[in-house]
Amino acid sequence: MIEIHAADDNPAEAFRALRVLLDAVGACIFTKDLQGRYTYVNAPMLALIGGPAEAVLGSVADRYVDPDGAARIRADDVRVLQNGEDIEREEVNVLAASGERRVFWTVKRPMRDAQGGIIGLCGVSTDITERKAIAAQLEDQRQLLQAVLNHIDAYVYMKDESRRYRYVNEKVAREWGVSAAQVIGKRDVEVMPLEQAEGFWRMDQQVFETNAPQMAEESFVGPDGAITYHWSVKVPVNYEGSRTLIGLSTDITELVQLRERLRQQAITDGLTGLFNRRHFNEIAEKELARARRHQHATTLLMLDIDHFKSINDRFGHPMGDAVLQRVAQVLQAQLRREDTPARVGGEEFAVLLPRTDREAACVLAERIRAALSQDRGVLPEGLGLTASLGLAVSEGGHTKLEQLYAEADALLYQAKQTGRDRVCCRAAS
Numbered sequence: 150m151i152e153i154h155a156a157d158d159n160p161a162e163a164f165r166a167l168r169v170l171l172d173a174v175g176a177c178i179f180t181k182d183l184q185g186r187y188t189y190v191n192a193p194m195l196a197l198i199g200g201p202a203e204a205v206l207g208s209v210a211d212r213y214v215d216p217d218g219a220a221r222i223r224a225d226d227v228r229v230l231q232n233g234e235d236i237e238r239e240e241v242n243v244l245a246a247s248g249e250r251r252v253f254w255t256v257k258r259p260m261r262d263a264q265g266g267i268i269g270l271c272g273v274s275t276d277i278t279e280r281k282a283i284a285a286q287l288e289d290q291r292q293l294l295q296a297v298l299n300h301i302d303a304y305v306y307m308k309d310e311s312r313r314y315r316y317v318n319e320k321v322a323r324e325w326g327v328s329a330a331q332v333i334g335k336r337d338v339e340v341m342p343l344e345q346a347e348g349f350w351r352m353d354q355q356v357f358e359t360n361a362p363q364m365a366e367e368s369f370v371g372p373d374g375a376i377t378y379h380w381s382v383k384v385p386v387n388y389e390g391s392r393t394l395i396g397l398s399t400d401i402t403e404l405v406q407l408r409e410r411l412r413q414q415a416i417t418d419g420l421t422g423l424f425n426r427r428h429f430n431e432i433a434e435k436e437l438a439r440a441r442r443h444q445h446a447t448t449l450l451m452l453d454i455d456h457f458k459s460i461n462d463r464f465g466h467p468m469g470d471a472v473l474q475r476v477a478q479v480l481q482a483q484l485r486r487e488d489t490p491a492r493v494g495g496e497e498f499a500v501l502l503p504r505t506d507r508e509a510a511c512v513l514a515e516r517i518r519a520a521l522s523q524d525r526g527v528l529p530e531g532l533g534l535t536a537s538l539g540l541a542v543s544e545g546g547h548t549k550l551e552q553l554y555a556e557a558d559a560l561l562y563q564a565k566q567t568g569r570d571r572v573c574c575r576a577a578s
């Protein structure tokens with residue numbers, strides 16, 4: 150603790166107090182005459198350059214620092230002493246006393262007499278070696294972190310509760326077609342279309358509401374309209390006093406596309422592109438449940454190509470395949486958007502007709518039969534393609550799917566038995 154009690158009426162005491170103060174400020178303080186010789190150095194300065202005050206006073210800096218440092222000091226002194234300049238700058242000196250390389254922030258100003266003539270200079274040198282080392286270390290770490298964040302194959306960002314981006318890495322900026330500087334500090338709605346911003350915000354909001362990490366799939370529509378899919382992990386953090394999240398999203402577009410391809414493969418018949426039996430049954434069950442809620446009639450139509458085996462036998466399997474594809478096309482051309490056709494067996498097709506009663510279904514079935522028998526698409530000239538159809542109706546969605554299959558199959562069998570190329574419908578009860 151420094152105690153200074155200076156009194157105006159006691160100059161000696163005031164001078165002593167001033168020396169105590171100058172010795173305690175934690176910086177090197179000095180004055181020099183017009184030749185650059187020290188006329189005053191405080192205790193920290195003496196400790197730094199080594200040597201008793203008597204030896205230092207009257208000497209020049211050359212004795213205490215390396216030749217390069219001394220030359221710089223001399224040049225600065227000349228600018229202050231001759232030109233009256235104020236100098237503030239960083240100095241790097243190797244101290245002769247210890248051999249240490251130290252960095253100083255030095256301020257030098259001219260001292261003037263009552264007439265304004267320069268009589269010397271005064272200076273303050275603050276040793277900033279450690280501070281500089283820490284700053285350099287921090288800068289190294291910042292650059293390293295920056296390099297990692299910008300080269301990592303992930304979108305990294307920070308966003309606060311007011312939807313403002315506090316950070317985005319270069320990958321984010323590239324994907325959005327802007328620079329990181331254009332995004333940082335802006336709200337999401339300012340840098341992307343509203344719908345997209347709202348899409349991201351849904352998950353962000355959950356992070357802030359639960360104050361817990363969240364993980365989910367997100368999609369992004371790029372400036373070129375291409376959709377990319379991300380797996381996003383968002384973690385809440387307190388950053389500079391505001392609730393913020395750190396987000397890390399990885400591009401899973403290829404995975405999502407593969408998943409979609411596999412899903413398509415799992416639900417469709419590879420040859421005709423129609424749904425397969427398993428997926429058709431799922432759709433049919435849902436439709437029957439909906440029909441029960443709304444008291445609609447739903448019809449199941451079964452179609453089997455006549456004498457298909459003989460097509461295979463006469464013209465070969467590839468021709469048989471082409472016929473199956475053709476039947477699928479003809480079938481689709483006759484249906485409404487809400488109808489669902491499927492290939493449920495080798496040469497057997499099913500169609501689900503929502504909100505369709507027996508009468509309308511019979512008319513449609515007949516239209517399909519006629520379209521097929523008139524089609525000249527695949528088989529050689531003069532050869533016709535026919536099919537037999539049976540249908541069953543679930544009034545108000547109350548008949549189970551198995552029952553519908555059984556009934557439609559029985560009527561299909563009846564159509565085959567009674568000559569083929571026909572539709573069998575049970576008369577309305």
Ligand SMILES: Nc1nc2c(ncn2[C@@H]2O[C@H](COP(=O)(O)OP(=O)(O)OP(=O)(O)O)[C@@H](O)[C@H]2O)c(=O)[nH]1
Binds near residue numbers: 420453457469
């Ligand atoms: N080309 C081809 N043939 C298939 C496919 N799946 C099943 N088949 C054939 O379809 C034929 C079905 O023959 P059947 O069940 O005897 O019936 P059909 O010859 O159509 O006789 P009806 O139904 O009684 O008029 C068999 O020869 C199967 O090998 C397929 O994906 N491609």
